[in-house]
Amino acid sequence: MRPSGPLHGTAHAGGAKNSALKLMAACLLAEGRHVLAGVPRIVDVEIMADVLAAVGADVTRHPDGPGGWPGALVVDTPATLVPEAPYELVEKMRASVVVLGPLLARCGRASVSLPGGDDFGIRPIDIHLHGLSMLGASFQTVHGNIEGRVPGGTEGRLVGQRIVFEYPSHTATDNVLMAAALAKGTTVIENAAREPEVSDLADFLTHMGARIRGAGTSHIEVDGVDELHPAATAHHVIPDRVVAATLLSAVGLAGGEIVIEDGRPDHMDMVLRKMDEIGVEVSQTPEGMRATSSGRLHSVDVATLPYPGVATDYKPFLVTMLSVADGVGIVTENLFSGRFRYVDELRRMGADIRTEGHHAVVRGVRRLSGAPVRAPDLRAGAALVLAGMTAEGETVVSDAEHIDRGYEDLPSTLTSLGADVTRA
Numbered sequence: 524m525r526p527s528g529p530l531h532g533t534a535h536a537g538g539a540k541n542s543a544l545k546l547m548a549a550c551l552l553a554e555g556r557h558v559l560a561g562v563p564r565i566v567d568v569e570i571m572a573d574v575l576a577a578v579g580a581d582v583t584r585h586p587d588g589p590g591g592w593p594g595a596l597v598v599d600t601p602a603t604l605v606p607e608a609p610y611e612l613v614e615k616m617r618a619s620v621v622v623l624g625p626l627l628a629r630c631g632r633a634s635v636s637l638p639g640g641d642d643f644g645i646r647p648i649d650i651h652l653h654g655l656s657m658l659g660a661s662f663q664t665v666h667g668n669i670e671g672r673v674p675g676g677t678e679g680r681l682v683g684q685r686i687v688f689e690y691p692s693h694t695a696t697d698n699v700l701m702a703a704a705l706a707k708g709t710t711v712i713e714n715a716a717r718e719p720e721v722s723d724l725a726d727f728l729t730h731m732g733a734r735i736r737g738a739g740t741s742h743i744e745v746d747g748v749d750e751l752h753p754a755a756t757a758h759h760v761i762p763d764r765v766v767a768a769t770l771l772s773a774v775g776l777a778g779g780e781i782v783i784e785d786g787r788p789d790h791m792d793m794v795l796r797k798m799d800e801i802g803v804e805v806s807q808t809p810e811g812m813r814a815t816s817s818g819r820l821h822s823v824d825v826a827t828l829p830y831p832g833v834a835t836d837y838k839p840f841l842v843t844m845l846s847v848a849d850g851v852g853i854v855t856e857n858l859f860s861g862r863f864r865y866v867d868e869l870r871r872m873g874a875d876i877r878t879e880g881h882h883a884v885v886r887g888v889r890r891l892s893g894a895p896v897r898a899p900d901l902r903a904g905a906a907l908v909l910a911g912m913t914a915e916g917e918t919v920v921s922d923a924e925h926i927d928r929g930y931e932d933l934p935s936t937l938t939s940l941g942a943d944v945t946r947a
């Protein structure tokens with residue numbers, strides 16, 4: 524890509540990856556046909572579709588869409604599942620671990636390979652296992668698989684409990700929420716994750732017959748039911764706030780004015796506050812959000828925190844903006860230890876960034892200079908594309924397939940707004 528800007532036009536965030544993947548897993552909880560609208564066409568969704576197929580569900584895209592939802596994803600869940608998620612699939616995507624809760628609840632046992640995923644730091648699943656153990660499951664690791672069992676086997680049920688999470692893990696909350704929906708009695712999750720995607724999952728489960736209170740807060744209560752059923756109508760996935768933030772950052776770096784038609788500012792309070800301080804002004808419109816920027820950016824300090832704090836997923840975009848902002852910004856990563864790897868790539872483009880443990884000190888330079896760089900993971904890869912848009916000369920991002928895990932077609936979205944980005 525080459526220097527781009529100013530950007531103008533209209534774009535869409537599309538359905539949220541981190542919601543769609545969990546909604547797909549939730550379909551395993553009830554026999555029958557489930558319809559999900561707005562599921563993004565990304566590689567991680569394909570991997571999750573393969574995981575569902577491996578356990579016996581049938582996943583298809585309907586071009587015309589049942590119920591008037593073109594491109595809707597249809598999951599047909601059979602009466603009997605094979606509760607085994609194989610290594611070849613799980614190692615491709617850490618989020619596959621969210622089938623553990625539904626499979627245990629539905630089948631009384633589950634074998635799920637230990638997850639892989641993005642290459643940033645140690646990403647254990649102890650909080651998931653603690654939560655599911657509190658509901659009565661027992662686990663052992665056999666040949667690299669987590670094997671879980673519910674007392675009573677296929678006839679057994681998980682039993683509601685009060686669970687206190689050590690940390691408000693997003694996917695652990697999803698996993699336990701899904702398992703608790705079919706447990707006997709009431710489950711209380713304290714210190715639950717509050718991400719909008721957790722609320723979206725709870726809404727979907729509620730339409731399937733689950734009884735859930737408090738999703739979106741740190742105290743969730745679930746009254747287990749004997750059986751769930753497919754939701755009566757298609758469930759529309761909430762928009763992807765990280766894709767929206769990517770586009771806002773693109774405007775920050777290149778200048779201009781864009782509208783994100785399905786943007787949800789109410790899901791992005793803290794990051795929008797930071798964007799505003801940096802120099803990207805965002806306003807709510809009847810359809811979504813409008814962003815304007817002169818392209819002149821100001822440094823701020825940023826610390827990542829669980830939602831509603833500034834998500835760790837936004838950080839590579841913020842660091843990229845700070846690398847060409849006036850002044851010095853200190854960025855603190857509180858969630859994932861290895862999530863500064865892309866900084867070396869930005870340095871190759873002339874950024875002045877010093878990292879020390881969880882902190883990065885970013886001293887803005889006037890301009891980045893285009894270079895060949897490597898995408899270390901999904902969000903960092905997208906951030907390097909943005910960096911290339913503002914850099915002098917040509918930037919080539921290799922290992923760009925990471926980006927397709929979470930973006931439908933980032934180059935063409937940016938090109939439609941006036942950027943000069945091509946896919947090699």
Ligand code: EPU
Binds near residue numbers: 544646652835
């Ligand atoms: N953690 C544990 N034990 C656990 C679970 C998590 O120690 O059992 C630690 C992790 O190692 C990490 C921290 O807790 O240091 C945060 O983990 P969390 O469980 O909240 O993250 P996640 O559920 O694995 C989801 C998103 C991530 C996003 C985070 C934070 C999905 C599929 N992934 O991950 O998104 O960064 O929440 O909001 O929902 C992405 O989209 O690129 C992505 C990585």
